[in-house]
Amino acid sequence: MHKHAGTWLLDQQGLGIMAAIVFGHHGGLPNPTRLKAELEFADNHPLVAEAIQRVAEIVPEIHLPGPITLPAWLPEAVEADPYALDLLVRMVYSTVVDADYLDTEAHFEGVARSPHPASAADLVERYEQGRLEALARFKASPVDAQRQEVYAQAVEAAAGPGGIYRLPAPTGSGKTFASGGFALHHARRHGMKRVIVAVPFMSITEQNAAVFRDLLDRPGEDPVVLEHHSGIDLDDGAPGRRWQRLAAENWDAPVVITTTVRLFESLFSNKPAAMRRVHRMAGSVIVLDEVQALPDRLLIPIVSALRTLTERFGTTVLLASATQPPFELLSPLHSASIHDVIAQPKPLYKALNRVQYRWLLDPKPTMAEIAQQIAAEPQALAVVNTTKDAHRLHRLVEEERSALHLSTRMAAAHRRKTLEKAKQHLAKGLPITLISTQLVEAGVDLDFPAGFRAYASADAMQQAAGRVNRSGHLTSGYVTIFDPEDGNQAAGRIYGAALEATRDRFGPHCPPDDLDALEAYYRARFDFHNVEQQGQEIQAERRVHDFPKVADLFRMIDEWTVPVAVHYGDTDQLERILAHLRAGHPGSATQLRALRPYMATLPRALAFRAVEEGLAAPVIGDLIEWLGDYHPQRGIEMTTPDPQELVF
Template sequence: MSSCDFHLRSHPDKLLFRHLSNVGNKSSSTSEEKSLSLDKFGIDENTFSNIAYLVGICHDFGKGTEYFQSYLLETNPSIQRSLKNKKEYQHGLISAIFAYYILKMYIYPLNNKNILEYIPVIGYLIVKRHHGNLKDSEDEILELDEDTLEIIDLQIESLDTRELKTIYEELLDGYAISFDIDTFCNEYRSIAKDILKNRRKFIKLLKKEQFTGYYLITLTLYSILINSDKIDASSIDVSSEIEISPELVDKYKVEKGFQNNESIMNKVRNEIYEEVTESIEKLDLNKKIYSISVPTGSGKTLTSLSFALKLKARLRKEKRINSKIIYSLPFLSIIDQNYDAFEDVFKTVETSNPSEDVLLKHHHLADIFYRTQDDEEFEGLKSLFLIEGWNSEIIVTTFVQFFHTIVSNKNRSLRKFHTIANSIVILDEVQSIPHKYWLLLKQVIFGFAEYFNTYFIFVTATQPLIFDPEKKEIIELVKNKDKYFREFDRVKLEINLNPMNLDEFKETIESEIKEKPKKDFLVVLNTVKSSLNIFNHLNKLKLENTTYYYLSTNIIPKERLKKIKEIKEESDKRKIIVSTQLIEAGVDIDVDIVYRDFATIDSINQVAGRCNRNSSKPKRGEVKIVVLKDERKELHRYIYSSFLIDKTRDVLKESPSELYEKDLISLNNSYFRKVKDTSSEDESNKLLSYVNELKFKSLTSDFRLIDDKAGYEKIDVFVELDDKAVEIWKEYILLKSIKDPLKRKEKYLTIRKEFNEYLISVPKKDFSCEEPEDLNIGYVPFEQIKHYYNPETGFIFELKSTMMCD
């Protein structure tokens, strides 16, 4: 039987042989493109590539049954859907048993008792769940019970062994594997018993060793498989050699004339830039975790990009590593800001907009559009596929996207897991990572650095002690950081730890606003209720030559971003801004006076960065820390953990009541040292045990980068604020009439960006509008807007006794 006589299909329009060959080859070439350091695993790069190939050619073995073929060729959609749910028509488990069988034959002659011994079990786990989300490994293997094996009996009987024999003889040509399809069919129950026996040994090993490497190897192979599978199934593969000049930002700074500006701010920014970028030549490339710790507003965005581009060039030249640059930030409010800065670099130097395969923005409000340098354009599902695969040289994305990729069990998220290997990852504003996850993320990041040659750059003014510089776990690229903090003298901090209620605070701030009619004010509060209370009070003053702004997540994203843009623009009127803490990290605004309800040290430092940011004021900016309370407790208790607040109080009590910018670095260091030395690592240790024992489902259930401390059940609400929203909602409703799920999703993607711009998340108990049937979403119709949404302050809540957190 020759390959031209094949009839088994993997997809309606594709032969099974061709699909298995393509996925195996793509898996192999993907792994070969990576420079890995797997000596500790006893795996060389050629062996790893072969394992990826074998997993790829085995993953759809079970599609060779009569059951699957009849399902695939069924033309009646309702019958096909009913068949899909019957176990004998599914192919994952039988393919997983086959993958175990093939991998064991490949591994056995290598006579290696390290991780290689368990590659067949790992291959079983990967293939079994290649169409779903990963479960806990022990539970996954325990599903091999008698009832399940009786289903496999039926599938074995229905295999087209003649064609499968020919397929695998060709696919395994050149591999020292004595494959025989009849042997597999006769011995599959013994193979299943062997999997169960090795499970006990494997699980015992995982619990004993507590080694993160098993997790990283498993997810890398899983990621390579599902990415290769989806690429071949979709026939979408964009890959090209793209050169980005390491001097790109240098040229941009010259074009923009930054070097000629001799202000103190620009002088310091240029010194920091030169110190960081010049360090690249002497850098020990065996050290892979770096920090850039500089004051807010000192140009860290362009500095870190330039450093990454120069590191990328050096890695390519000396180690033949082609690195992506992944720039990750915690908040949507600054993603667009930093992306725009990167885009301006390309537009200024290259005199054209960068295509998406060069520079990509990935978050839920981003456009679903993808264009290559060759002007090939993709939209809808094809575009989404390329975006979610991070098929670009520079990716600007969120912490949620990044950290819920490296700590996940989700098929959709893990597809891009392997792209992080060999990448240069810039983590901006890392102080926002919850301290309870420090140890977990430290171990996973360290594993990427050590085994997958991934480089990490931690960027912030307030460097948390995730990695300890005293132990040389992280290399500071800014050797003169103390000097730079001393040179900046932009703000004075006044700390008042005596609690006051909102009425007392109103009197205080009203008095100062009236006394200083030319000063811009920013008031940052901890709860929605207090922020609305203060904004409404100040707004009613109707002071001359004053514009009032309110910012909170209960304002739809479209309006929120519009307000931030207006705040940043020059104006003859002074500005009074009342906000919840979303304003803190990175939002590039500049005011004279800041009031901040009590918060953790890193939050205080961040909000100080919004005060006299560009050193353009005749006097120091003033940052005033107050402690607000209601009838029950201090308002910060609704937001922050007692542990972090207590550490902040301890540090501030040891400090003068007036502080200056030069004092901030020691204040931050003291705070993070106290947090590290006295914090409980119980949460991280529990999650780390899930990582090390391959308990994927348990891990994802417990890991939440964004923790809703209030604990309210929330609902997404679409706010039909304007005529555009009315149009979008009509299109959204029409989606229900599209029966084909792929066509429905394709249509949704055409409106997703604009739809999300009108979406807010509110506590369900505060949403009294009737929910549209079957949509699982709240809806505020245009004609009822005045009852539920205020253009200035956003969603109208039933506040009463409730404290709502933002």
């Protein structure tokens, strides 16, 4: 009855939807209809009145002398921005559930967690020193001058006011260093505590986290970089096992590396474990890397929330991409002031144009013919659109020569090992062939002389080309765009109208790195996808504070995936971790972090089928343990693959 009592007391202060914070602090924010029903229940239940009376005897302050006075700015803010109250409720709810979980964690473990002693504003000198040391270790490149110019402009822009910034920078121009430099210098300028870097794929969080750790962490000191991308859903666990939900990170660190899925599904969730970190976004610098990967159907609520964060909650947002979408075309940003980090991007793109395109579209080649062309190259990268095509192309290439494979069917440690091997072979000039899904093309630091890309959206093709002649050591790299007659059938479902907008504009007559054509492509893509209208359903539910409905509608990944623990590497350690989690012991945050090297993913439907067939077993939440075959190069393989699977 304690939540009903607290909710009733808060409602008596005339705070309306804010009462949902107390009612939902265990199970999730309710909608107004549910809240009204629960208040009517509380108003007439003798046990609720008794609970209030007993607590008041110990803490008489629960009976306030008069109504709580709302901040003077709130009515004006809500009138100017109908989503300000939605975000305020989420922020306050986040602080409540985080405090609740920290208190429970301290009870279980016998010690309270201390706040991190450092802030992002303290790290500028350490970052600059680490960057110079890292640059000294790199091989000199013909594009070093352009990289230094990008960094200098980023640091200069960091002196500007809080708000929304964009960093359009070609692949290989040092965007990771530049965005980090902007964020930390901006944090120091404005006394901000935290930098949150969000990227689209787990493979990039692993890479970026390693970069930032190298620059910022020091032996013997508290780590300042937190990598958080666990996709394990612990909010739907049994009510009696709340310890599981304590495992969600609360982002109490100066630098947080996460995925865009984690960030935005936290922001639009209604569940406590996901939302306990939302308040960390206030007063932070949020770097959204590879923003072209944000789903079109969710762009309106996303950019709306970003604007509210910057205008009402002291947040600064940096939008970074080599293929920067014109988000200012979207209604939430029509009147917003967007600051450009790179004043003149076109000359920069021209100076860093390092590839030529070859098109194999008509007639369409077969996958076997493409495999032969790939195998004929001493060093080549091939990117396809589905795990199914990646598996098949890998097998075909291996009939000709040895090849590596990369997809999220592989454990994280396996992916990392594969990338390291590829980089070593490239650095030594040894033969190397890598077959990958899209996860390799956004921000992964590879430099091949030749690339092959299955036909996709213009931004995806340009991102893949960014892994070719990345450092400009060749006069020109070569990228072959192919549309196989016996593969790539899922491209239309993956990219939707973006694929049609691409076909209308790009091909042998116009490469995908033409900036003018790229802007026209995004305009057409937004129109084809009806981006404005698609986002309005979520916006309407945000306006009426239907938090469960918003959470249900806001799904970053259409095809839900489940995390899978794979027996790769130190299997004894994996067994100990899984036993700990299954037994329900406290301290699960540490155990879930230790799981990262073993994590792969599967589509939810495929995972359920694997459990039914005895190929996998449940652990906690939606985490499963893989018991079936694991290919030494391709990872998880099922004997009866799902022809519709679209996981990266």
